[in-house]
Amino acid sequence: MRGIYLDRESELPLRRQIYQALRDQMTCGILKAGEPLPSTRELSTDLNVARSTVSEAYEMLIAEGFVLSSQGAPTKVAEGLAIEREAGLESAAETQPRHACKADFRTGRPDLRQFPRYLWQQTVNKAAEEMTTEQYGYSGAQGMPELRNEIVGWLFRSRGLDVNAADIFITQGATHALHLIAELLGGEGKEILMEDPCHTGMLRTFLNQGCRVVPMPADEHGLQTALLEHAARAQAVYVTPSHQFPLGGILTASRRASLIRYARGSNSYIIEDDYDSEFRYCGEPVAPLYSMDPKHVIYVGTFSKSIYPALRVGYVILPRELQALWLRLRTYTDVQNPILEQAALATFLGTRKLDRHIQRMRRVYGERRKALLDSIAHTFDREWHVYGDEAGLHLTVEFPGLSFDGDFRKSALEAGIDITPVEYHCIEKGTHRNKLLIGYGHLDPEEIRRGIELLHRHMEEYFG
């Protein structure tokens, strides 16, 4: 029989190769409706394979209705199989050339070189060993009870927050949490007030869910709550009160109180995104807004910065009235978190390994922050001001009189410097043109010093 080429080295069994070749001939019309197939004896001789191999291929074709077989009569091609070939597929592979990066000032990156890999491996191993058979099955949309209990203890130790494990819902990180929260609040067409500037990724997450985002200006003390008086009633207000992203301020106590009064008065929710406040260099982590009103605040926490980004475990603390709906939405969105990370993280928290890791990293990041501040002071002759350096893995530098835009960013990239103007994270453009964001957590002091020198040289060239 023409056109059947068998590859005897292939991992694909011969019966399947025969089946596929015949099927292809039928769908592209080489073998036509009603045409008889050769007998299994003929074809096996032709192809030099066992007759049973051909029979198996034919049985597959019969089972799927490609050919019809009736006692005694030869096997014939079924009706209506031919489909026209379409033009070849074009490749969609998009490859962007990336310049060699000499100074990587991107934000939100913990130093993975300092992650206690060996301890973590041991923890994963132990967790996998101790897993029960039931835990391999569907174990629930709310998340592993042991993990939720450990998070209660961790929130108490690290932030003095007193919550009930029943109010904690495990997520796959903060983005996933916001995606579900947008759905929870009604999605399509619902209004969300957002701090401006804010993290572009979080803005996108709300916009993709069809929310109408209303920007609310933030300054170095966080969201300007006085403006809430004139704001339309919204479904929710998104804030980062412990370390405003990207400007870095702590929302002041009186603004906290007005925000909560606004939420109560308009019966809306406050979405509190606490993305990196465990790394605080001046005093203790700030107390979450959540503790001031558990009925109006949705607290969003993540372990992406304190453990590692590819862990994909975060959590929300939800007001009671939203809990049943959340579970339904989660079940029909992605069912639940995988079990392995949940079990390992529960053990990591329970044995206080995370506490120790964070304590160590706070020291490490603190030294880097100092190296960065020293470098800036030492390198720049022109006027500059630093904001938001009291916590987290990044800070903001203002250079009065300069203007950083997309062009500047591109030119910097070409010079090997990956740095983001604050303007990039602005909803209303134009207010923060003179500020740059510097992520430093993942860089050692020497990398920081070299990076700042490079940046300085590039700015001299660019602005003349």
Next chain:
Amino acid sequence: MRGIYLDRESELPLRRQIYQALRDQMTCGILKAGEPLPSTRELSTDLNVARSTVSEAYEMLIAEGFVLSSQGAPTKVAEGLAIEREAGLESAAETQPRHACKADFRTGRPDLRQFPRYLWQQTVNKAAEEMTTEQYGYSGAQGMPELRNEIVGWLFRSRGLDVNAADIFITQGATHALHLIAELLGGEGKEILMEDPCHTGMLRTFLNQGCRVVPMPADEHGLQTALLEHAARAQAVYVTPSHQFPLGGILTASRRASLIRYARGSNSYIIEDDYDSEFRYCGEPVAPLYSMDPKHVIYVGTFSKSIYPALRVGYVILPRELQALWLRLRTYTDVQNPILEQAALATFLGTRKLDRHIQRMRRVYGERRKALLDSIAHTFDREWHVYGDEAGLHLTVEFPGLSFDGDFRKSALEAGIDITPVEYHCIEKGTHRNKLLIGYGHLDPEEIRRGIELLHRHMEEYFG
């Protein structure tokens, strides 16, 4: 000072206990705006703690703006802090009493008791050991390249499917895939034609995304594609062609061809959900629709049945024109899959451990299927017909003349039998009232026999 109670046994540091107590007094108005705080010396004597502890608490209050401090003047409570107490929170805990289950015929449950835990643990351990530092960071929305390559080999070995790793996108299981596909196709208001009956969970996933679902009747040979001629143009058609859920048919070859012609003619997509076709008892797994037209078929695969449900790894094979949008959506939905399961699964596939596990389970499930068919034949005197037993972990039994509804389901549950009428999965109700779904993969032959006896006895009682 009144009202500060310190718990010296607590894990919460004393400075934080003091800070919280004072903050609470300010927000509930016991300490009023402008009122001076006691000096650190006074308070430390009062509470019998070190003066530095009180100073630290005061510094936190100052940093967050709860109190104002100026050189020389006493520390005073800031303005606008008081917020009224709201009524106590009601508990939302919903606990449903569950009857002791003697016969668990739920569908979609692999036998986790047979899962090669020890091999899997070794694999996880090895994967964790070999992880690079970069892999702990953000490693991309498409999924780990090594895993995508292994899936290419696995699809080729198991289904004769020849795909490119660049077209594979890792997901967190099939539900997650459908959630994203609904968004990819436009979400809100877009029309999806769905096989009817179909899995209720998948229906919910589309409805939650705002899709308009149009039911298309399926029979024992899958979707009745002749009806497509009269259907309105839709964004996509959802099918389970290898083992229709729940009726169990294989979509016949001529229907496959018409379905593809429809998709081409109306420029819509076919969503092919291949949820359990590796467990096929009569011949080889059916070739995916995808192989017939990679430009119009979105293939959805999962490892929930072949490995374990709490793994949360699946994948889609996407037409090229949808790929860039998919990556954007995924990035703003939940960023990426966690790395641990991806690395472990890549190793599990690469060492052919999954192939061997499936081979073994196909034999185990095959014996259970036989036990179930024998039990049914042996137990029921009344007329019955079995559908869809050639593959998967469940089958359908029709009892002509009987009608299974929500009442029946409830009564069965009370008798300790968890069984689903096909009607439960119908969009248009009324067509499949006389059919029951029996999930058997997770039950051993003895559990199956006892379960069928119980079901028989209950049916005798219920229908008289």
